[in-house]
Amino acid sequence: MPMQFEIRGLNRLNGFLRGLPTNLRNEISKESESFMLDIRKSAKLRAPKDTRELANSIRVFKESENTIVLNVGAPWGIFQEEGFRPHWIHTSMIIGSNKFSQIYGGKEGFIFVSKSKPFIRPALEHHLNKLAQRISKAKNRAIQGSRR
Amino acid sequence: MSVNITKSTIVNTIFRNFYDRIKDQITSVTLSISPGSQTIQTYASSYSDVDFSSKDNFPILVVNSPKIPQEQFTLGKTQVNGVIDIEVYCTNSQAADKFLDAINNAIETYKYEFASVGLKQLELEDTDNDFVEHGSIKVHIRLSRWRFLYYFNRTGGF
Numbered sequence: 001m002p003m004q005f006e007i008r009g010l011n012r013l014n015g016f017l018r019g020l021p022t023n024l025r026n027e028i029s030k031e032s033e034s035f036m037l038d039i040r041k042s043a044k045l046r047a048p049k050d051t052r053e054l055a056n057s058i059r060v061f062k063e064s065e066n067t068i069v070l071n072v073g074a075p076w077g078i079f080q081e082e083g084f085r086p087h088w089i090h091t092s093m094i095i096g097s098n099k100f101s102q103i104y105g106g107k108e109g110f111i112f113v114s115k116s117k118p119f120i121r122p123a124l125e126h127h128l129n130k131l132a133q134r135i136s137k138a139k140n141r142a143i144q145g146s147r148r
Numbered sequence: 149m150s151v152n153i154t155k156s157t158i159v160n161t162i163f164r165n166f167y168d169r170i171k172d173q174i175t176s177v178t179l180s181i182s183p184g185s186q187t188i189q190t191y192a193s194s195y196s197d198v199d200f201s202s203k204d205n206f207p208i209l210v211v212n213s214p215k216i217p218q219e220q221f222t223l224g225k226t227q228v229n230g231v232i233d234i235e236v237y238c239t240n241s242q243a244a245d246k247f248l249d250a251i252n253n254a255i256e257t258y259k260y261e262f263a264s265v266g267l268k269q270l271e272l273e274d275t276d277n278d279f280v281e282h283g284s285i286k287v288h289i290r291l292s293r294w295r296f297l298y299y300f301n302r303t304g305g306f
Contacts, residue, residue, distance in 0.1 A: 030217065034231075041195060045280045045289070049200050126278060137273075 016146045023142040029065070031138035035131060036060045036068045042123035043070070048080060051100060054119075072120070079116065086114040150265045155300045158216060158228070162298070163193070165265060166232055166255075167211045173254035174209065177246035186243040198237055200282040207238040207247060221299060228298040231273065233291060241288045248275065248290035255294060262296070270296045 057073030
C-alpha cells in the first residue's frame with residue numbers, strides 16, 4: 001500500500017541554510033575585529049607610558065578578509081616586548097616632545113635603561129582564554145539571525 | 149534626564165543616555181578596607197584619557213563610544229545592533245568590583261528609561277577584569293559590555 005508523507009517547512013529550512021554561511025562569516029568577522037581591538041586596548045594600557053609614543057603606535061588593521069593585523073609602529077616596541085640587556089643611552093638620542101626631553105633636553109649625559117616591559121603577550125594571554133566563548137556567542141547570533 | 153535619540157545624531161545621543169545615567173547614579177562606593185570609600189575623580193569617554201601619572205587621578209569611569217552596526221530589519225526600518233563598553237579604572241580591587249556592580253545595577257534598574265528613548269533589549273553581554281602596573285601604580289580595570297537594539301525609519305532610495 002503506497003504511503004504519502006508531507007514534509008512542511010522545507011522552504012524555511014532552505015532559507016535558513018542559505019543565510020547561515022553569510023551570517024556566520026559576518027558575525028565571526030565582526031567578533032574577530034572586536035577581539036583584536038580589545039587586545040589593542042589592553043596592549044596600549046600595558047605599554048610603557050613614559051613617552052606615550054609606543055602606546056600611540058599600536059594599531060589594528062584588516063589586511064584581507066580573514067586577516068587582522070596588530071601592528072606596533074614604534075621601532076623599540078620589539079625590545080620592550082622581547083627584552084634587552086641593561087644599557088646606557090646618550091641624552092642626544094632623546095627626540096620629540098615628551099617626558100624625557102623635558103627632563104634631559106639640552107643636557108649632556110647618559111641614562112641607564114635596565115628594565116623591559118612586555119605588553120603584547122600579556123594582553124594576548126589575558127584575552128585568548130575568552131576567544132572560544134566569544135566565537136561561540138557570535139555563532140549563536142548568526143544562527144539566530146538566519147532563523148528570521 | 150533621557151535624551152531623545154535621532155537618526156542624524158545616533159552615536160552622540162546613545163552615548164549621552166548612558167553617560168548621563170552613569171554619571172547621575174555612580175559617584176562613590178564604600179569599602180570595608182582602607183581608605184573606607186572611593187569617589188570617581190573623572191568621567192571620561194575614552195581610555196586614552198586615563199592618566200597613570202598619579203594615584204590621585206583614580207578612580208576613573210570611562211563610558212566608551214557605542215558601536216552601532218546596522219542591518220535592514222523590514223522594508224521601512226533599520227535595526228541597530230549596538231554595543232557599549234563601560235569601564236572603571238581603580239587602584240583598589242574591591243572598589244573596582246563595587247563600581248562594576250553599581251554600573252550594572254544602574255543600567256539594569258533604568259532599563260525602562262532606556263527603552264522609552266528606543267534602546268530596547270538591553271542585556272549585559274560580558275564583563276571582564278584586568279590588572280596593569282605602571283611603576284608604583286597598580287590599576288584594576290573592570291569592564292561591563294552592554295548590547296542593545298535600536299530601530300529607526302529607513303530613508304527610501306532606488
